[in-house]
Amino acid sequence: MKIEMNEALLVGYAPIDDEHRALLGLVNAFFVLVESGADRQTVYDAVDGLSVNFAIHCEHEKGWMLAHRYPDTANHLDDHVKLIGELGAMLYRMDEACDDALAEVAKFIENWFADHVKHGDRPLGKFLKERAVKTGV
Numbered sequence: 305m306k307i308e309m310n311e312a313l314l315v316g317y318a319p320i321d322d323e324h325r326a327l328l329g330l331v332n333a334f335f336v337l338v339e340s341g342a343d344r345q346t347v348y349d350a351v352d353g354l355s356v357n358f359a360i361h362c363e364h365e366k367g368w369m370l371a372h373r374y375p376d377t378a379n380h381l382d383d384h385v386k387l388i389g390e391l392g393a394m395l396y397r398m399d400e401a402c403d404d405a406l407a408e409v410a411k412f413i414e415n416w417f418a419d420h421v422k423h424g425d426r427p428l429g430k431f432l433k434e435r436a437v438k439t440g441v
Contacts, residue, residue: 305335305410313421315429317436319368323361324421330354331413338406348395351409355391362388369428372435380424387416 307313307328314321334350362384369377394409 305339305414306332307335307414307417313418315421315425317429317432320365320425320429320432323364324425327354327357327361328417330357331417334413335410338410347406351391351395354413355388355395358391359388365425365428368432372432374428374431376427380428383420383424387420390416 309325309328313324313328315324330350330353334347334354337347337350362381365384366377366381368374369380374380390412391409394412397408
């Protein structure tokens with residue numbers, strides 16, 4: 305499993321696209337760990353690292369949304385909260401459960417990332433790009 309950065313995952317606002325590229329590097333490294341049968345602690349640390357980096361990225365997006373008064377900020381932030389909560393729940397299940405939890409985490413991240421970019425970050429990227437053109441920022 306690997307997620308390639310492609311046109312469908314670009315949002316049109318360079319700071320977000322750059323952070324998404326970095327996140328995809330971490331996501332793909334996690335996939336490699338899962339597929340290679342890495343030990344549970346290594347995989348757990350990778351998911352924890354993903355959670356931290358997703359949270360940092362979410363904070364950056366929150367800052368851009370608030371600074372530019374993005375009209376769908378509440379819904380977008382709600383989606384971020386759900387992601388962080390779900391990743392935390394998956395970490396808990398990994399502690400308690402079998403290797404099926406790893407496949408569940410991988411599939412969740414793959415699906416969430418593509419869906420969130422399409423329905424959440426693309427509209428945000430378009431909005432921020434238009435604001436940058438209008439304000440020269």
